[in-house]
Each structure stands twice: as C-alpha cells, then as structure tokens.
Amino acid sequence: xxxxxxxxxxxxxxxxxxxxxxxxxxxxxxxxxxxxxxxxxxxxxxxxxxxxxxxxxxxxxxxxxxxxxxxxxxxxxxxxxxxxxxxxxxxxxxxxxxxxxxxxxxxxxxxxxxxxxxxxxxxxxxxxxxxxxxxxxxxxxxxxxxxxxxxxxxxxxxxxxxxxxxxxxxxxxxxxxxxxxxxxxxxxxxxxxxxxxxxxxxxxxxxxxxxxxxxxxxxxxxxxxxxxxxxxxxxxxxxxxxxxxxxxxxxxxxxxxxxxxxxxxxxxxxxxxxxxxxxxxxxxxxxxxxxxxxxxxxxxx
Amino acid sequence: xxxxxxxxxxxxxxxxxxxxxxxxxxxxxxxxxxxxxxxxxxxxxxxxxxxxxxxxxxxxxxxxxxxxxxxxxxxxxxxxxxxxxxxxxxxxxxxxxxxxxxxxxxxxxxxxxxxxxxxxxxxxxxxxxxxxxxxxxxxxxxxxxxxxxxxxxxxxxxxxxxxxxxxxxxxxxxxxxxxxxxxxxxxxxxxxxxxxxxxxxxxxxxxxxxxxxxxxxxxxxxxxxxxxxxxxxxxxxxxxxxxxxxxxxxxxxxxxxxxxxxxxxxxxxxxxxxxxxxxxxxxxxxxxxxxxxxxxxxxxxxxxxxxx
Ligand SMILES: Nc1ncnc2c1ncn2[C@@H]1O[C@H](COP(=O)(O)OP(=O)(O)OP(=O)(O)O)[C@@H](O)[C@H]1O
Ligand SMILES: [Mg+2]
Numbered sequence: 210x211x212x213x214x215x216x217x218x219x220x221x222x223x224x225x226x227x228x229x230x231x232x233x234x235x236x237x238x239x240x241x242x243x244x245x246x247x248x249x250x251x252x253x254x255x256x257x258x259x260x261x262x263x264x265x266x267x268x269x270x271x272x273x274x275x276x277x278x279x280x281x282x283x284x285x286x287x288x289x290x291x292x293x294x295x296x297x298x299x300x301x302x303x304x305x306x307x308x309x310x311x312x313x314x315x316x317x318x319x320x321x322x323x324x325x326x327x328x329x330x331x332x333x334x335x336x337x338x339x340x341x342x343x344x345x346x347x348x349x350x351x352x353x354x355x356x357x358x359x360x361x362x363x364x365x366x367x368x369x370x371x372x373x374x375x376x377x378x379x380x381x382x383x384x385x386x387x388x389x390x391x392x393x394x395x396x397x398x399x400x401x402x403x404x405x406x407x408x409x410x411x412x413x414x415x416x417x418x419x420x421x422x423x424x425x426x427x428x429x430x431x432x433x434x435x436x437x438x439x440x441x442x443x444x445x446x447x448x449x450x451x452x453x454x455x456x457x458x459x460x461x462x463x464x465x466x467x468x469x470x471x472x473x474x475x476x477x478x479x480x481x482x483x484x485x486x487x488x489x490x491x492x493x494x495x496x497x498x499x500x501x502x503x504x505x506x507x508x509x510x
Numbered sequence: 511x512x513x514x515x516x517x518x519x520x521x522x523x524x525x526x527x528x529x530x531x532x533x534x535x536x537x538x539x540x541x542x543x544x545x546x547x548x549x550x551x552x553x554x555x556x557x558x559x560x561x562x563x564x565x566x567x568x569x570x571x572x573x574x575x576x577x578x579x580x581x582x583x584x585x586x587x588x589x590x591x592x593x594x595x596x597x598x599x600x601x602x603x604x605x606x607x608x609x610x611x612x613x614x615x616x617x618x619x620x621x622x623x624x625x626x627x628x629x630x631x632x633x634x635x636x637x638x639x640x641x642x643x644x645x646x647x648x649x650x651x652x653x654x655x656x657x658x659x660x661x662x663x664x665x666x667x668x669x670x671x672x673x674x675x676x677x678x679x680x681x682x683x684x685x686x687x688x689x690x691x692x693x694x695x696x697x698x699x700x701x702x703x704x705x706x707x708x709x710x711x712x713x714x715x716x717x718x719x720x721x722x723x724x725x726x727x728x729x730x731x732x733x734x735x736x737x738x739x740x741x742x743x744x745x746x747x748x749x750x751x752x753x754x755x756x757x758x759x760x761x762x763x764x765x766x767x768x769x770x771x772x773x774x775x776x777x778x779x780x781x782x783x784x785x786x787x788x789x790x791x792x793x794x795x796x797x798x799x800x801x802x803x804x805x806x807x808x809x810x811x812x813x814x815x816x817x818x
Contacts, residue, residue: 216607216610217611219610220596220603224596224597224599302594302595303590303593303594304595304596306590306593307593307608307652309559309560310558310560310583310588311608311612311659312580312583312612312613314580495559495562497562
C-alpha cells in the first residue's frame with residue numbers, strides 16, 4: 210500500500226519552500242549555532258593553553274553538549290511559534306472553515322500541522338549536522354549518540370509542537386497563541402518541581418514519590434540526557450544513590466537507576482503531547498466544542 | 511436531498527435561527543433570501559457541520575448530520591461568504607491540496623482540475639498564484655474547489671457579494687449550468703431579484719424564521735395577487751385623495767406628486783366601477799395600473815424591511 214502524505218504537510222511544505230521566511234530562518238539558525246560554536250572553541254582554546262601539555266582534540270568533545278544544548282533551546286523556542294500560528298493562522302486567513310468541511314478529521318488536521326512543523330525544524334537540524342559531526346569525528350564521541358540526540362530533538366519538537374497546536378486551537382489570534390504557549394511551557398517546566406519543593410521545605414523524612422512528577426518535565430529529561438553523556442552519571446541517579454531506599458519512594462528509587470528514567474520520561478512526555486493534541490482536535494471539531502468563547506488551559510500533571 | 515426540521519440555534523439568549531423547517535428536493539436550485547442578520551449564514555454553517563445546532567434535525571441525502579460524518583462531508587460542497595486563500599500556492603496546487611483532503615488520487619485530481627477550471631473559465635490561470643487572482647476569480651476558483659469531490663449538494667453563501675455586474679452574470683450562468691447538470695444547489699443572497707431569475711424555489715428568511723418558502727412560480731403568484739394600485743392624476747391632488755378615501759374598501763397608502771398608491775381588495779369589475787366614479791367626479795386620470803409584482807416589495811413586506 211502506498212503511504213499517503215498528509216495533504217496539509219505537502220501544502221505547508223510547498224508554501225514554506227517558496228516563502229523567504231524559511232531561508233531567513235535557516236540563516237538565523239546557523240548564525241546562532243555558529244556563534245555558540247565559536248564561543249565554545251574560544252573557551253576550549255583558552256582552557257587548553259593554560260596547561261599546554263594537554264591535547265586540544267580531546268576537548269573538542271565538549272563541542273557536542275554546547276551545540277546540542279543550543280539546538281535544543283532554539284528548537285524549543287521555534288517549534289511552538291510555528292505550530293501556535295498554524296491553526297489560528299488558518300483561522301485568520303479564513304481558510305479554516307473550508308478545511309473543516311473536507312474529509313480531514315480534526316485529528317488528522319492537528320497531526321498534519323504537527324508533522325509539517327516538525328519537518329521544517331528537522332530541516333534546520335539537518336543543516337547543523339556537519340558542525341555537530343566535528344564533535345564526533347574529532348572529539349571521538351560514539352555515533353549512536355548522534356542518533357539518540359536526533360531522537361530527543363524529535364521528542365522535543367513533538368512536545369513543543371503539541372503545546373503550540375493546543376494553544377493555536379484555543380486562540381483566535383496567532384499572537385495570543387504564541388504567548389499562551391510559552392506560558393504553558395513554563396508552567397509545565399516549573400510545576401513538576403512543586404511537590405519536591407514542598408517536601409524539601411516541610412522537611413519530610415522521605416520525598417516519597419514526589420519526584421515522579423519530574424518525569425513529565427522536559428527540562429529534567431534533557432538534563433538527564435546531557436548529564437549521562439558528559440559524566441555517565443545523572444543528578445537523579447545521584448539522588449537515588451545518595452538517598453537510601455526509604456528516603457525516596459519505591460518506584461522513584463528504581464526508576465532513577467541507570468537510563469530507565471529517560472525512557473520512562475520520554476514516554477510520559479509523549480503521552481502529555483498526545484493529550485494536548487487530542488484536546489486540540491476536540492476543540493477544533495465544531496460539533497464537539499461549545500460555542501467558542503470558552504478557553505480552557507490544561508496544566509501539567 | 512436536504513431536510514431541515516425545527517432547526518434552532520441560540521447564541522446565549524439570542525436566537526439566531528428559530529425552528530426552521532425546510533425541505534429541498536434533489537435537483538433543486540434553492541435561493542435563500544433574507545436581510546442582514548436573518549440567520550442565513552448560521553443555517554448554512556449548521557448544515558455544513560461547522561456549527562452545532564441547539565436543537566432540531568438536519569438530514570442530507572437521507573443521512574443525519576451526526577452519523578457517517580465523512581460520507582456526509584463528501585455530499586456537500588461549500589463556498590463560504592468570506593474565505594481566504596494561501597499565499598505562495600498556485601491554482602493547480604490549490605486544487606490538488608483540497609482534492610487530497612478528500613482522499614482523491616492525484617491523477618483524478620489533475621483530470622478534474624482541468625475540467626473544472628474550464629467550467630469556471632480559469633484555465634489560463636492554472637499556473638498563477640491564488641493570492642494574485644481577482645476577487646471574482648477567487649470566487650469562481652472556490653466554486654471549482656467545492657465541486658472537486660463531485661458533491662451532490664452545492665452550498666454557496668452569498669457568492670455574488672463583491673462581484674461586479676459582469677461577474678455576477680457569469681456566476682449566475684455558472685450556477686445555471688451546474689443546475690442543469692443535475693446538482694442540487696443552495697444559494698443565499700440579500701437580493702431577491704438576482705435569485706428570481708435562476709432559482710427554481712426560494713425561501714425567505716427573517717429574524718431566524720422562514721417567512722415564505724416554495725417554488726418560484728408559487729411565490730410569483732403570491733405577488734400577482736397583490737392588490738396595490740397606482741393611480742396617476744393630473745388634476746388637483748387634494749380633492750382626488752379625499753374622494754378616494756371616501757370610497758368603501760379603498761386604503762390610501764401613499765400620496766406622491768401626481769400619483770396615489772391605494773390598496774383596493776376587490777375584483778376587476780369593482781375596479782372598473784371605481785374608475786368610472788373617479789372620472790365622473792371630475793378627476794383627470796392619466797394612469798391606473800396594478801403594481802408590478804416586484805419581488806422586492808414582497809420581500810420588504812415579508813421581512814418588514816428590517817435590519818435588526
Ligand atoms: N458567533 C456568534 N455569536 C453571537 N451571535 C452571532 C454569532 N454569529 C452570528 N450571530 C448572530 O446571529 C444572527 C444571524 O447571523 P447570520 O450571519 O446567520 O446572518 P445572515 O443572514 O447570514 O446575515 P448576512 O446577510 O449579513 O450575512 C445575527 O444577528 C448575528 O448577530
Ligand atoms: Mg451571511
């Protein structure tokens with residue numbers, strides 16, 4: 210069977226390829242990356258020249274986290290902007306009604322918008338590969354890492370894309386959608402820390418399972434990911450070693466061992482994204498949503 | 511083809527459509543007329559599944575609105591009153607985009623696109639960007655788009671708004687053409703006379719209610735039964751008006767410079783008698799005729815001429 214490309218993806222690609230925005234975007238993306246690269250090289254060089262017996266090439270390995278974190282930040286900033294203006298942009302352009310009367314289900318509209326945003330961002334990321342590869346070829350990192358890095362970028366773009374889509378479905382104007390999506394973003398980043406903070410402030414003997422909320426936090430996910438790469442340990446792993454079994458809950462203790470946390474966290478983040486997408490699809494379905502002025506914001510778990 | 515039963519739509523406490531019932535048989539060209547805010551667009555959007563009705567039923571081709579959503583969507587081609595197009599998309603790609611949204615194969619789309627563009631007279635614009643087309647061309651393109659998946663029911667919301675007279679005629683011809691091809695067409699408009707030339711039946715809507723509906727001939731008959739008479743007088747107006755007012759059954763509606771508009775609800779013989787009496791009493795009559803059955807006056811009568 211021939212796999213059919215979602216028509217929205219195709220159309221968005223056509224439109225995007227012709228607009229200057231994607232070229233400027235690419236330029237800006239590469240420029241920021243180049244800046245990060247230069248700064249990193251500068252710092253590494255300075256470092257090496259202090260102790261002249263050391264080999265600069267070993268240090269180039271640190272290019273990777275610098276470039277990767279830079280990219281993660283850019284992706285996290287750009288994707289919600291693209292998706293937040295996707296559905297509300299169609300509304301502003303008054304093309305959305307026609308789209309809804311076609312055979313596309315609301316969910317496939319949401320999905321199409323997501324995928325087209327992801328392809329656009331992966332296009333940027335792909336363009337950064339040569340620079341990234343420097344850290345691998347010269348720095349001697351394992352290639353599988355590059356693969357994992359790409360996977361995390363995809364995960365991140367799904368997550369931030371779904372937040373953007375969600376806001377886009379609930380707002381009439383693109384600009385409010387963008388603002389709202391950053392608000393939700395930071396709520397999701399910060400909220401999972403609350404239970405831990407509570408436990409710490411109240412001075413409980415045990416954190417219990419309060420750390421589990423951090424599974425939904427992309428910031429923690431990326432922190433774990435990069436900590437594993439750089440130091441083969443992690444903060445949460447450190448927690449589970451530092452605390453005895455009765456200081457954290459049973460599940461937390463076992464999850465925090467090794468890399469398990471990252472995989473579970475990835476699944477949780479995907480689940481959250483899926484929830485956002487479902488809500489967006491529900492909202493844009495005219496036969497479900499009530500008359501239109503109701504605005505719902507779903508907080509983080 | 512299209513059954514609407516007791517359709518009601520409330521916006522908060524405001525009732526935009528109030529217990530509207532309507533039946534449009536297959537192959538009809540139905541005109542939907544009403545002043546601004548009558549609820550035409552609301553009704554159409556409900557039928558197209560873009561708005562949820564507060565109450566009532568809509569059945570299209572025997573299918574309820576909720577059931578078999580995908581199949582129902584295939585039955586309808588919708589041209590909204592306001593619509594936009596994408597920048598940076600060519601006419602050909604525009605059609606391709608909507609065709610694939612209906613799950614059509616690429617080859618079918620290409621073939622149909624050619625036919626439809628020819629039908630709406632846009633063949634030479636195939637490689638143009640859609641946002642560079644003129645308003646009328648966009649409108650026709652939108653009609654072509656709505657026909658792409660070969661719907662049985664074509665719904666157009668004010669297709670001639672914003673078009674110049676020439677383009678209006680073209681649009682009208684296009685719709686007549688489609689009608690003769692056997693499509694059921696629903697078209698909304700403010701302007702009755704525009705519809706009267708092409709529609710096979712019309713419904714007049716006001717304040718969310720259908721005030722009159724039926725075949726064009728029946729509506730015309732309603733007009734023919736009008737009892738307004740124009741009396742043109744070249745003698746003094748005052749005694750003439752006084753005289754007319756005194757006559758039994760005569761209602762003087764308005765007095766103009768040398769014309770009196772009266773309502774006289776009697777047969778032809780009695781009208782002759784009235785004319786005779788007027789002449790006898792020394793009124794110089796220069797004209798005496800029944801009002802032309804204008805749709806517009808019926809429209810004003812039925813809708814109270816009111817915006818709300
Ligand atoms: N989203 C909405 N919220 C509240 N009221 C609405 C909404 N949409 C329409 N209305 C009201 O419903 C009524 C009917 O509107 P509708 O657009 O159906 O009229 P129409 O017959 O299409 O008018 P026009 O000829 O101007 O297009 C109007 O009084 C309008 O104010
Ligand atoms: Mg309208």
